[in-house]
Amino acid sequence: MSILSQVRELDLRTDTLAALPAAVNPMALALNENPFPPLPAVRSAVSQAVGVANRYPEFLPERLRSLIGARIGVLDEQVVLGAGATGVVSQALHAMTHPGDRIVLSTPTFDGYPILTRMARLTSVQVPLDEYGHHDLDAMADAATDAKVVVLCRPHNPTGTLESAADVERFLRHVPRETMVLLDEAYIEFVTPEHRLDSAQLVARFPNLVVLRTFSKAYGLAGLRIGYGFASPELAEELSRMQLPFGMSITSAVAVAACYEAEDQLAQRIRFITDERRHLRRRLQAMGIVSTDSHANFVYLPQQGRPWREVFRDTGLQLRYFDNGALRITAAGRASTQAVLAALAR
Structure with missing residues (x-):
């Protein structure tokens, strides 16, 4: 049963x-968890991987980077991995900021961002959503002129709203190139195809952009903590300097491969x-x-x-x-x- x-x-x-x-x-x-247990093929693959849990995983998760890069259409070296998308954000903040730097956040926002902001000892600049739960992109772009990081969630958490592709592109053009943009797509699998961005193409055009995704939501693997980001090769290299050795579990690659096959x-x-x-x-x-x-x-x-x-x-x-x-x-x-x-x- x-x-x-x-x-x-x-x-x-x-x-x-x-x-x-x-x-x-x-x-x-x-917590916006998937109500279903992992897919049967994923459960089987993870169970088999646990059989070798006495061994360390890869020193750096090259196999998983290749697997994800091939699926989303970017180079292996453009992929950054972490313990959920939150782990990638933590790596990005510690790689690209210094204590006291400013980060622009919408309010309300995903609970993790204020926590990670405090951990990196950054100064938070909060821009309220409008009455319909959308970002005030103009105000956020203005605030980003003297900030090191700006975060845009699409769909937004907690409102679930989407900004149009044209508005996102206009926003990216207005943000200074020295300001890192975190485009959080944790819920992208729930978005219908006509509303999705060509994120790989955006990364190619905007070298300060990092796109964040996770296997915690649609894929139902919140407990396995598998997230990733992708960016230009140069920016991804900077972020990967914070990659924790042996930091991705031995079940990660097999779980992701099984997800892609199902x-x-x-x-x-x-x-x-x-x-x-x-x-x-x-x-x-x-x-x-x-x-x-x-x-x-x-x-x-x-x-x-x-x-x-x-x-x-x-x-x-x-x-x-x-x-x-x-x-x-x-x-x-x-x-x-x-x-x-x-x-x-x-």
């Missing part, structure tokens, strides 16, 4: 859910998740609740004068609350969606 089948047969009382590990808890909707199954799971996100948004709209136009695997609800923490108190639902009063809900299965809607209706 699959993990999901086991979950569906559980009594979904709060005390039962509290005893479940988050990975199999259908009410764990705070893209059809992955596409089915992505369709399931995006369909559930659309269903949740439609039901929220019918209840008069506003949400942003999300292109990721979650829905973002502005405050709207509603005390979200009180609404969901004692429901067993694990959701992400923000200091501005907003709420983010991961799109998972129908059971979790119904639990969210029931709490709102109550």
Whole structure:
């Protein structure tokens, strides 16, 4: 019996859910995890790799770099690897900045960026999103004139919104070449093809650009911590100086290879998740609740004068609350969606 089948047969009382590990808890909707376990071929490959866990992985992950580079259409030497996309960001900040340098962030933003900013002892310049959850790209480009780094998330976390390809390119043209741009595409697999950027082509044109991606979201490997970035060969070489020896686990390359070989199954799971996100948004709209136009695997609800923490108190639902009063809900299965809607209706 699959993990999901086991979950569906559980009594979904709060005390039962509290005893479940988050990975199999259908009410764990705070971290934008994939609700499915890894694909069968991936589980098999990782299990076999664990059999040689007594051996060190590659000193530097050259095999994994080649695998990813070939898939996304860039040179091996353009790929930088880390413990999730967060690990790549950490390497980039420590390679390219000094304490006291400025970093431009939207607010709100992915929780990891303020943490990594403090770790690198940088000065954060925060630019608020507009009322629709989009970046103020003009203000961010202006702030970047005396900053060392500027971060653009597409889709944005936590709102799920997208900036147009034309706006992104205009933004990149306005940012000084000596300012590193981190284009965070952690949720890119959930974006329909017509809305995706030609990121490899952008990297070729903008030598200060680093594109960040991860296997934690759509691929469902959050627990394996596999992320990567790609940039011009020159910038990637600088970032790779911070590559931790033996830093990528022995399971990383085999897991990624198995993921790439099972893209059809992955596409089915992505369709399931995006369909559930659309269903949740439609039901929220019918209840008069506003949400942003999300292109990721979650829905973002502005405050709207509603005390979200009180609404969901004692429901067993694990959701992400923000200091501005907003709420983010991961799109998972129908059971979790119904639990969210029931709490709102109550």
